[in-house]
Amino acid sequence: MLVVQAPLQRFTFTGEAKAMGEQAPFTIEQFYKNMLEGKLLGGKCKKCGKVHLPPRPLCSNCFSKKFEWTELPQKGKLLTYTVIHVAPPQFQGMAPYAVGIVQLENGVNIPGMIRGVALEQIRIGMPLTLDFGTCTTTQPWPQWPRYYFKPM
Numbered sequence: 001m002l003v004v005q006a007p008l009q010r011f012t013f014t015g016e017a018k019a020m021g022e023q024a025p026f027t028i029e030q031f032y033k034n035m036l037e038g039k040l041l042g043g044k045c046k047k048c049g050k051v052h053l054p055p056r057p058l059c060s061n062c063f064s065k066k067f068e069w070t071e072l073p074q075k076g077k078l079l080t081y082t083v084i085h086v087a088p089p090q091f092q093g094m095a096p097y098a099v100g101i102v103q104l105e106n107g108v109n110i111p112g113m114i115r116g117v118a119l120e121q122i123r124i125g126m127p128l129t130l131d132f133g134t135c136t137t138t139q140p141w142p143q144w145p146r147y148y149f150k151p152m
């Protein structure tokens with residue numbers, strides 16, 4: 001029996017991924033590690049084809065646990081957004097900032113921070129492109145690279 005220390009809100013999926021051998025685990029950590037290589041990868045359900053972003057251990061459509069990594073386009077358009085004035089402590093230094101839902105070119109929606117544009121110039125439907133940056137929070141958490149969206 002393996003004992004794993006799992007922080008709260010951590011998505012872990014190790015059992016079947018290990019059984020399959022080659023596939024990296026479908027975790028948030030792996031999701032961020034892929035970003036270190038400049039890749040946006042989602043977990044694609046092998047049964048119904050639904051792409052989950054960030055990856056999750058169970059398909060929300062068909063409840064399958066079989067996934068494969070799939071590379072996603074890094075361009076899309078803004079579906080909706082909100083401006084955050086009162087942020088969690090680790091992001092308070094960046095407030096106010098905008099967080100939006102971006103629809104990628106393949107139709108997958110992804111949440112993310114919007115940077116590189118004045119808040120009053122953000123428009124629904126504007127084209128955005130993904131960019132990667134190192135997390136600048138002061139949290140004592142490993143500095144996972146993060147992504148954000150910026151105007152094209």
Ligand SMILES: [Zn+2]
Binds near residue numbers: 045046049059062064
């Ligand atoms: Zn599915």
